[in-house]
Amino acid sequence: MTNSLVIYNTLTRTKEKFEPLNPPFVGMYVCGPTVYSDVHLGNCRTFVSFDLINRYLLHLGYKVRYVRNITDAGHLEGDRDEGDDKFSKKARLEQLEPMEIVQRYTIGFHDVMRLFNTLPPSIEPTATGHIAEQIEMVKQIIDNGFAYEREGTVYFDVEKYSQGNNYTILTNRNLEELLANTRDLGGQDEKKGRLDFALWIKAKPEHIMRWPSPWGWGFPGWHIECSAMSSKYLGDVFDIHGGGMDLAATHHTNEIAQSQACNHTSPAKYWMHTNMLTVNGARMSKSAGNGFLPHELFTGSHPLLQKGYSPMTVRFFMLQAHYRSTLDFSNEALEASDKGFKRLMNAIDLLDKLKPSATSNVQVGDLKQACYDAMNDDFNSPVVIAQLFEAARIINGVYDGKAQATQEDIEALKSLMDDFVYDVLGLKVEKAETDDIGKIMEFIIQLRSEAKANKDYLTSDKIRNGLQDLGIQLKDSKEGTTWTKA
């Protein structure tokens, strides 16, 4: 197990050596989706980023318990601690049960995650499945003096909490200024302080999603589910808590406060935040209307797209940027990733066809270590990919007979690709129906070879051009003709 992994910790705003609390076990909690609508590509990026992190930790030999929640209750539609949660509203709009909404989009989310080849979490708890735990936690926070009830709604007392704790530890904001600058929106709030947030919310008479509690019928606030479920499955203190950067200021800040107020300890040792996917420099989001749905991308049906891109192309595109950088989404960038990804996978295909030499004039020894160095430096996948392209260049050169590699070199290249392309980066071959087509293509290539042998280039070119139009590209070489799908 390599022990030189360094992780950027939002808490300290520095890179820190990764030292699990109880090695070889690692507890990681990632805030999952709110399943009241389709996940868009920006959401996917976060989960692909954490998939990379999960995969690398596993690759290093850690026993990871990866918990990622499904938010299926309590996430309010408005910007105040009142009104409907998102599920109730959506259910009313579509004349469905809230749980039908939840079911539909949970399945959709899982389908998309599978297409992106992400490993499923170890535990995927739902908010509605943990109402009792959340109520218990709220009770404890009240008992500890950090929350109060008003008319059936329980609020977290930020001012009280901040007397002995650093409420803004995660984002380093000035609490006094926050209090002064917080917009005065509602007016009719029952809250004592402007920053106070709801732990438990009283249900209105028409509200369908409701549970009994010591404070009457209601439903949990959004933040409390993560605190309750992370402590249930990972303990009061665990290794990594992650999520999108947009969650840091509010959701995660409140999570820390809740856990501290309940358990007298900060929940996670390392806080990791992934950056946003942008479109023309602006964050992709549901409310901005610039969200891409995964299937629009795969099929190319979005008006901003010229063509569709496969899930692995998109995954590769995401991994070509560091998880803490914004990534700008465009046709051109996707096109570049598409071609690059095919080049890389094509080189891997050639690995089995390489002929070993007695001597070597290629350098493959350092590539793997360079990949580990890159991943150990806060999961720097773009640098890993650069190394893999170096490997691809070597493979192509050897295949062309322009360079010599020993059997040992070839084995090293195979091992490199297995470990990093498949295992760590989580990429996979996307070949459909190759078996059938393969035999047909063999036959067609045979026909064309005969035409070529007869110098009947009219026929051979006709075959090649015809296939080209169908999206199949022929490549002639000394060893014969190969084909790829464009």
Added chain:
RNA sequence: GGUCGGAUGGCCGAGUGGCUAGGCAGAGGUCUGCAAAACCUCGUACAGCGGUUCGAAUCCGCUUCCGACCUCCA
């Protein structure tokens, strides 16, 4: 307004106080019946202005621009 983060060659994107990732696009070449692919070579980029330094794109300051968060969002 506050907090934080950015500005890298045609595009996307790493990185670093001196050895100047990578992909895509472009130019030239090798190979080839011709293509395609592949390989080789090439463009010497780091917002602007000052400063520190033997040396900065990398550190510091200022300026301009952009973004995120502060209000639901991964």
